[in-house]
Amino acid sequence: MTTLASPFTRRVLSVVRRIPPGRVATYGDVAAAAGGPRAARAVGTIMRQCGSHDVPCHRVVGAGGALGGYGGNLELKRALLRAEGVVVAGSRIREFAERQWLAPRGGTARRQNPLSQR
DNA sequence: CCGTTGACGTCGG
DNA sequence: ACCGACGCCAACG
Numbered sequence: 001m002t003t004l005a006s007p008f009t010r011r012v013l014s015v016v017r018r019i020p021p022g023r024v025a026t027y028g029d030v031a032a033a034a035g036g037p038r039a040a041r042a043v044g045t046i047m048r049q050c051g052s053h054d055v056p057c058h059r060v061v062g063a064g065g066a067l068g069g070y071g072g073n074l075e076l077k078r079a080l081l082r083a084e085g086v087v088v089a090g091s092r093i094r095e096f097a098e099r100q101w102l103a104p105r106g107g108t109a110r111r112q113n114p115l116s117q118r
Numbered sequence: 119c120c121g122t123t124g125a126c127g128t129c130g131g
Numbered sequence: 132a133c134c135g136a137c138g139c140c141a142a143c144g
Contacts, residue, residue: 039140041126042126044124062126072125124141129136
């Protein structure tokens with residue numbers, strides 16, 4: 001095990017793992033949360049590798065609510081999302097803005113702010 | 119190390 | 132709304 005992947009990759013996997021059921025995140029958002037706002041494509045490359053089911057890769061979708069890809073098994077991706085309550089019409093996610101999940105700020109998030117007052 | 123590939127994103131026609 | 136061109140980044144050969 002032992003971290004075969006680069007820091008960025010493991011960060012991406014970390015983020016995807018945190019996506020709650022019934023919610024979705026775009027490749028771009030995941031990339032940004034992982035520290036590479038311009039690495040949306042790289043996230044796709046990583047997802048493709050995602051052989052482990054520990055990562056809900058089906059919750060990662062395209063920008064604007066596009067379905068994105070799934071190794072040619074888009075039907076499966078649709079079914080999985082649908083099973084979580086996400087309505088998919090054609091290659092588009094309905095109420096995308098409401099379904100979209102954004103990772104909390106601060107990356108891995110630090111505990112609360114010791115002095116959180118603005 | 120370099121060139122190619124690809125589950126992306128944004129803009130223009 | 133659909134298609135094409137560019138850009139960006141990591142993985143693969």
